[in-house]
Amino acid sequence: MLQYVSNKGGGKPVDFETAILDGFAVDGGLYVPETLPTFTTEQLTQWKDLSYTEIAFEILSLFIDRSIISAKELKGVLHDAYAPFEKEEIIPLHKLTSRKETYIMELFYGPTISFKDVGLAFLVNLVNFFLKRRNERLTLVVATTGDTGPATAYFAAGKSNLDAWVLYPKERITEEQERQMTTLPHHNIYPVGVSNCPDGGDDLDLVISKMYKDTAFKEKLKLSSVNSINWGRVLMQTVHYVYGYLQVVDSIGEEINVSVPSGGFGNLCAGSLARKMGLPIKNFIVANNSNACLHRIFSEGVFSKKDIIETPSSAIDILIPFNFWRYLYFCVDKDAQKIKNWMEEFQHSGLVTFDSETYKSYSKGYLSNSATDEETLQIIKEIYTKEGYLLDPHGAVAVLAADAVKNQLGNEKLICLDTAHPAKFPEAIKTALGTTELPLAATHYSIEAERKRCEKVYLCNYSNLKEALFEVMETNWDLKNN
Ligand SMILES: *Cc1c(COP(=O)(O)O)cnc(C)c1O
Numbered sequence: 001m002l003q004y005v006s007n008k009g010g011g012k013p014v015d016f017e018t019a020i021l022d023g024f025a026v027d028g029g030l031y032v033p034e035t036l037p038t039f040t041t042e043q044l045t046q047w048k049d050l051s052y053t054e055i056a057f058e059i060l061s062l063f064i065d066r067s068i069i070s071a072k073e074l075k076g077v078l079h080d081a082y083a084p085f086e087k088e089e090i091i092p093l094h095k096l097t098s099r100k101e102t103y104i105m106e107l108f109y110g111p112t113i114s115f116k117d118v119g120l121a122f123l124v125n126l127v128n129f130f131l132k133r134r135n136e137r138l139t140l141v142v143a144t145t146g147d148t149g150p151a152t153a154y155f156a157a158g159k160s161n162l163d164a165w166v167l168y169p170k171e172r173i174t175e176e177q178e179r180q181m182t183t184l185p186h187h188n189i190y191p192v193g194v195s196n197c198p199d200g201g202d203d204l205d206l207v208i209s210k211m212y213k214d215t216a217f218k219e220k221l222k223l224s225s226v227n228s229i230n231w232g233r234v235l236m237q238t239v240h241y242v243y244g245y246l247q248v249v250d251s252i253g254e255e256i257n258v259s260v261p262s263g264g265f266g267n268l269c270a271g272s273l274a275r276k277m278g279l280p281i282k283n284f285i286v287a288n289n290s291n292a293c294l295h296r297i298f299s300e301g302v303f304s305k306k307d308i309i310e311t312p313s314s315a316i317d318i319l320i321p322f323n324f325w326r327y328l329y330f331c332v333d334k335d336a337q338k339i340k341n342w343m344e345e346f347q348h349s350g351l352v353t354f355d356s357e358t359y360k361s362y363s364k365g366y367l368s369n370s371a372t373d374e375e376t377l378q379i380i381k382e383i384y385t386k387e388g389y390l391l392d393p394h395g396a397v398a399v400l401a402a403d404a405v406k407n408q409l410g411n412e413k414l415i416c417l418d419t420a421h422p423a424k425f426p427e428a429i430k431t432a433l434g435t436t437e438l439p440l441a442a443t444h445y446s447i448e449a450e451r452k453r454c455e456k457v458y459l460c461n462y463s464n465l466k467e468a469l470f471e472v473m474e475t476n477w478d479l480k481n482n
Helices: 016-022 041-047 052-063 071-082 116-134 148-156 175-182 201-213 215-221 231-248 266-276 293-300 324-329 336-349 356-363 373-387 393-404 426-433 445-450 462-481
Strands: 004-006 031-033 093-095 102-106 138-143 162-169 189-195 256-261 281-288 302-304 351-353 366-370 413-418 458-461
Touching (some): 004 016, 031 231, 041 052, 116 148, 116 231, 148 162, 162 462, 189 462, 231 256, 231 413, 266 281, 281 393, 336 351, 458 462
Parallel strands (some): 281 366
């Protein structure tokens, strides 16, 4: 049976269900499969005409033993997870007319209209499935840069065996994103708006990791996380690379390029693993905004933390791409000791300079770019004016990155991932288009509906967040469970 281990080497191997319910490994590392399965050309050929959920079923079956979840149960979880998606294809591809062989993968047709729905739909439903079977409850805690929170809240809302606390940096996310969390009436959803976060969403992760370290608290409230530290997110996100590949190629084996707007590297970690498993992707284009940690990693071989800069693509205003450590594990022959040392070095100094051998092995097949705000807004306008297609700021960062590295690309087809619906970022769209009125393409009925609802939220200050949160979480737990 395929087992899961920590990328830092601590603890014992665990099965898939444990890895999913724990979130973090016992030593604070990230769970990785002991071995990576592979896709053969025959398999990819057989999957060519399958639907998104059918491909998901095939890929998940390579990673999850049938003794953990039967084929019928897994199909049931997938069905329930993707039923609320707006488009039958789940993630449609749109071909741009003003560029050569360029496709936009629209990852925003889930209920909270961002790509986070794609991974969380499955993961939250799966977690609830496991908990029901065990007759247990669990408390999910997530921090968000704007999209993880709404998606977690939506999928956890009303679930029998889950409570969800969603922490967000107030004033750093859009009002539309905030209301997606605060207007859910369900009694098991607790949004927490935190003022004065010095580093945006990254500080909130810090508080959550402190909660995890308080063993008594963690055990009592049965804490877990569905942030992209959870293996289930990364695993599910491998599916859209395979699906997209099969949709655009003329023949299996043909190589393509994929540009990904990246913050925490969860999405690209998944893509990178899909390629290691045999998906023919020639280049990944790592698309950053001015918070360019990943761009520095891939262009200079340096993992360094700088101050946060607010940008129009706020969901990728992330300083520490945590999932890079998960990917790196597979680039250094699964040498967990090396990963542990680097992670500790980074924690102490905020800086790791990789040796040239390591740099060479992880950066092969990656190009990268850091987009300015001005360029981002400019390309939204350009594509809208030329062909009436409206990118959101994150999709814009992806298209821009592909433009920036054009000279290093061949004639392969290109997929740019668009990770959010423009209706989540109305102010950026207005600025980009130079209008005060939003075009229809930047509106969405779900956003309109949530403007009319009441809000329910806890408000805290970052300076005393830990104490305040521990208290209110424990009180709520006691009220519910006594
Ligand atoms: C989370 C998010 C991303 C970045 O994904 P990572 O896995 O953190 O790299 C990009 N765009 C949007 C809209 C997001 O919500």
